[in-house]
Amino acid sequence: MLAFIRRTWLLWPAIGLLLVFFLVPSLDLIQASVMNPDFTLEHFERIADRKVYLAVFWRTLQVSLIVAFLAALVGYPIAYFINLQPRKTQFLLIFLIFIPLWMSVLIRSYAWMIVLGRDGIINTALLGLGLTEEPVRLLFTSGAVYFAMLQILLPVQIVTAYSAMTEIDMDLMRAARVLGARPWQALRRVFIPLSLDGTITGAIIVFMLSMGFFITPALVGGRQDMMLANLIEFQVERLNWSFASALAILLLLGTVLTVIVIRRLGNLITRRIA
């Protein structure tokens, strides 16, 4: 026992912090969702009964997956490009990529309104070129939601993928080349499989952040671009803590399960590619 204490005592503050700020609130959340005041599943029954909650849940999941996928797709070549630059340039580029992160989500969402709006840059150009008679509806669409969320979350993806890429020993690429691989073969069989893990981690972070989004979709999306977080916010505003907790658990479970699936799938793909 004493030996155990001696071996682990340095970890205790961290464990204590996790307990106080993560585990206890989580248990609190679970408890709140099934007590009113005695044990009941009424909140979960309500979620199952009213189609709005599951519909919005699936919608949230779908939006988050699409954004995560797009982020991985767009972020990968950017991270790759940065990784190829000299060290100094890399730092500069990463710094530049971080700049939008310091801007409030609200301001960035308004920025998209300026680009995509009726009198926005794109529509002005389309009208000016005579490509359309009436302004095209770009804003307040699901496409705008994906676009805006992608723009907001892309830095997270790029930085995660990039930092994983810097871990890759570039001698492996030379080894692949001298063993007979053309540049793209070396990329596909060595670099991509080795960098996929970091890219998937980035996509998972983007996915998790997306699951909690609600301001951006509300500002640039249409009436159907509702996120589960919007519904939770409403319940909190109404002080319906129990029901809010039940919805939060739905969100949490959905997120955790999906992350597990993405990981599994990612490992499968990595093995396939290699």
Place this chain on the structure above:
Amino acid sequence: MTRRRHIFSAVLTGAVLGLATLGTAVADEIAVSGSGGVVAEVNEKYFFPAFTEDTGWTIKQVGAEAKRMAEIEAMVRAGNTVWDVSEISASDYPLAVKKGLLEPIDYALVDPDNKLPEMARKEFGVVAASYSTVLVQRLDKNPDGKKMESWADFWDVETFPGPRSLRGRPEYNLEFALLAEGVAKEDLYKILSTKEGVERAFAKLDEIKEHIPVWWTSGAQSVQLLSDGEVFYSTTYNGRVGKLQESGIPAEIIWNGGALHVSHVSIVKGSKHIEKAHDYIRIRTTRPDLELEYLKVLPYPNFAPGLFDQLDEAQAKQMPTYPANAEMQFSANEEFWADNIDWINERWNEWLLE
């Protein structure tokens, strides 16, 4: 009320709030939770000095907009009330009362001479501001020689084509729909009290649904949409329109069919400075001289005695409670919404998803 789920969060929040105020919690000071921005500035410039002059006490202002109700609930549950006075909005008031988060108002302290009109005197709060959810039109986007005058016009997409916006919540939109259908404002809540009545409002909203590309979520967004020309017609709060006009946008309020609301100042349950809190509420709600300064910034008047006598006609006409304006509007029934919002909001969201 004894649900244990909140004990932890409440204690934690209480502890954090307590710690946060520990260093600054001095004697002879009350804490007032209010809105940020210009309202906070006006408070600090006029109402707070008047309070200090009157009582010798000072005020610490706490800004807490979105999570105000959650914070109040947490501190009341934890038995550690650190805000003495809080603004309580129209829609929050019934909930706060129902949850027992407020102290009753002693009108002998606030209004000893009994000068406040009955509608300003609520059991757990005094009206500090009145405001309206009104329809606003961009005059430059109207067809030649035409002007919207009613909710029926808002629904008339033939005469008034163009994108529109409404708030992305059911409150008052159902009323607007019924008004568009020709329901008398006296009958609104009688009709809405039945499921059929609510469905009737949704059926009317069906007609306009496709003409509303965006459902706004904040007052700031609603005026931004009008300002950018994303929509030509939208509801918004009357206090937002002045700024829009000042920026050169030819926007005009349609008072007809607007929803009139009142918001309150209340004493948070468990306040340790109940008497001084009443003093502040008295100064905030019954002093026309101070309220005049407030109205220069925001057209959200309270019921301070003689207030309108001191306003010039042009300014008075901007006020939601100006008799000619008030007459055309209906009083929003916040109790109805507090009782029904949970299920109507579910219906509303399903309707949006359809």
Place this chain on the structure above:
Amino acid sequence: MSGAAVSFRGVSKRYGPVDALADFDLEVKPGEFMTFLGPSGSGKTTALNVLAGFTHATAGEVMIDGRSVGGLPPEQRNVGMVFQSYSLFPHMNVFENVAFPLRLRGVAKAEVARRVGESLDMVRLADLGGRMPKELSGGQRQRVAFARAVVFEPPVLLMDEPLGALDLKLRQAMQLEIKRYHAQLGCTIVFVTHDQGEALALSDRIAVMGEGRIAQVDTPDRIYDYPKSRYVAEFIGKTNILTLEPGNAGAVRIVELGCDVPAQGALAEARMISVRPEKIERAAGRREGLIDFTARIDEVLFLGDLVHYSAVLPGGGALLFQEHRGPGATVLARGDTIELGFLLSDALPVSGREAAATAVGA
């Protein structure tokens, strides 16, 4: 499989103002084990990278089997390569690592299995095909890297400090292995190292390099016995460098010893001589022709069969010498004063920079 000739003709590589490789000329014979030996920055790795195709020469020509390869990317040069860090693909198991070059060459599946099996047999890892690289020891990784580099039977195999990351015992064992592989495969090996012992043990010929140039190319024994320059003499093995100056008529003076010797042959022109520690002996026997002098023992390094000494000369310089422990030989102690000597025929005139320091070990 047999080896191919490799030629460097006037190859230079400049990085800005720096000559990483200057006027590099070398002919490697088919099947030869050629080692580039030198300290870091001597150009040996640059020469290897130019040969592998990782860097392009600024001038000159590189040929493999008589064909110029300067314009070919690495994958078309058909050379095998073993890296210092092994560079095994961490996401592939041992089998897949070794199969990698075969799959790229479109070898049929059954053939891949057979050849990978043979290669792993050769490096005695036939059972570990399913292991991942991180599950292997350093020596095992090294052998996998070797199997991967030769599985496609390249006529030329490049090895870049392949044993650098291994501990001494393993390194010696691997040297024997590499010799065995070379004998078995018959390919040309270009081996890069900074370890002179490794170079002497493995190579058919050694190219000693310094400052981007070849200092000397020769067989290990000739490099050791007949270094042309002080640089080579000091880099290969241990040696004593003694300075010469004109002495009395017909003689040259060995400055550190303070004695004159006849200026015969090459000694007449030389500024320095190199004397290997094992060529210095106790002068008690007064052998004919021995140049003798007195020295005081300063340090004793007892190695069992061998004893290394560092001695202080009368002029103040230091001198290394060593003895086999023959029958009845005594071990000297620190502070002992002793008569030492060497044969003039064992003193080798060398060129190069003069310096006050006399003894340098590599």
